Amino acid sequence: MNLITSRDNPQVKAWRRLAQDTTAYRKAGQFWLEGDHLCRAAIDRGVKPLQIVLSASCFEAQGPQWAGLTDALFVLPDPLFASLSGLESPARMGFVVAWSAQGQLLSDASTVVLDRLQDAGNVGAILRCASAFGYRQVLAVKGTAALWSPKVLRAGMGAHFGLHLIESVSEEDVAALQVPVLTTSSHQGPFLHELLQRQELTPKCAWVFGHEGQGVSDSLMALAHQKVRIAQPGGEESLNVATAAAICLHASATAAI
Known part of the structure; x- marks a missing residue:
């Protein structure tokens, strides 16, 4: 577990760009998932997060169930995690997931x-x-x-x-x-x-x-x-x-x- 407390931490700035910039994923090759529902939906489809970011309160309540998914687990104080979000009511957790442009068009697919x-x-x-x-x-x-x-x-x-x-x-x-x-x-x-x-x-x-x-x-x-x-x-x-x-x-x- 990695604890980050500074708003000026480069990693925090990178997460904020992914969470708030609509096209940042194209340059970064990563996208941001926020909230328990979306993160669980990704896991259910076999998606492996590159990083897991939890608020301190979420880590206290749910930390063990997420810790086994990646070695890159980060914990932020709740106000700092909220500063990442573009939501009026920020969630308490997020995933960073690898993204790449899907290539070949499937000509015969619905x-x-x-x-x-x-x-x-x-x-x-x-x-x-x-x-x-x-x-x-x-x-x-x-x-x-x-x-x-x-x-x-x-x-x-x-x-x-x-x-x-x-x-x-x-x-x-x-x-x-x-x-x-x-x-x-x-x-x-x-x-x-x-x-x-x-x-x-x-x-x-x-x-x-x-x-x-x-x-x-x-x-x-x-x-x-x-x-x-x-x-x-x-x-x-x-x-x-x-x-x-x-x-x-x-x-x-x-x-x-």
């Missing part, structure tokens, strides 16, 4: 494509849906919120560890997919429930979900094998993109059941 989504909460929620409904791969078009940022990790609630994630993909990458591409639209194509009734949906596909304000780009829309609308009997103009994704992914994933 896929979710995120087209320039800006909101980290939306991105994380869609990752949760993708994992829950059996989609193996998520591609983030350049301009999408950083997939391994602390906010997206928190919103994903552990879904990251069961997905093949690739950032900064191009339209050419999407065009290379060997599964049908479906795009959501507010005014083009048949309604989702009509496709279900006609048994024209399949889990083996790629769903594209677009920017919160602009929707799917014209160039990606042009790749669509099918454009799909969601019926809104209540008369709202549009749905939140994460809500739309949950509806579409569930419908497609369960179409053959």
